[in-house]
Amino acid sequence: MSQYPQLFATTPAPQLEALFRDIAASRMQGIPILNQALQVEAIGFQPWDGPQGRLWAGVLLTPWFMNLLLLPIDTDSLPAVPPTGETVIALPGDALPFMAGHEDALGDYRLCSLFSPVLQFADQDSARATALEVLKLLFPPAQPAAPDLSRRRLFGLGR
Numbered sequence: 020m021s022q023y024p025q026l027f028a029t030t031p032a033p034q035l036e037a038l039f040r041d042i043a044a045s046r047m048q049g050i051p052i053l054n055q056a057l058q059v060e061a062i063g064f065q066p067w068d069g070p071q072g073r074l075w076a077g078v079l080l081t082p083w084f085m086n087l088l089l090l091p092i093d094t095d096s097l098p099a100v101p102p103t104g105e106t107v108i109a110l111p112g113d114a115l116p117f118m119a120g121h122e123d124a125l126g127d128y129r130l131c132s133l134f135s136p137v138l139q140f141a142d143q144d145s146a147r148a149t150a151l152e153v154l155k156l157l158f159p160p161a162q163p164a165a166p167d168l169s170r171r172r173l174f175g176l177g178r
Contacts, residue, residue: 032061052136053082062150072096078150089129112157
């Protein structure tokens, strides 16, 4: 099977949620580290111009982990992971270690563990709020350029 069975021209959130709900219902059944107060949710996925091309970046929350994920928009966009199993990727807000991940239905992706297990979260809302705060810190909104308030510009002479 190709390392990229799916490329995501639009948000990967629905596919991630469906796949990891299936994993929760099968492979994770009976595992004691599950937080029963949490559900699978893909949070805040947005396109990001990564070091090698465009990627989807967002947080995947499950009853057993909260990971920052990077998924390919095109086949050349995932950063390589060395044999040591980890590569540091510079995000706009910080540089973090990422590992390679793979699911046959999804393909290759990169993950950075934020919480595992996720037993410290009392409910879905608090876990989601934490994920959104992490995304805000790692991918801060672009600041608008300061307006040019020079006299020449104000009177249309600076064109």
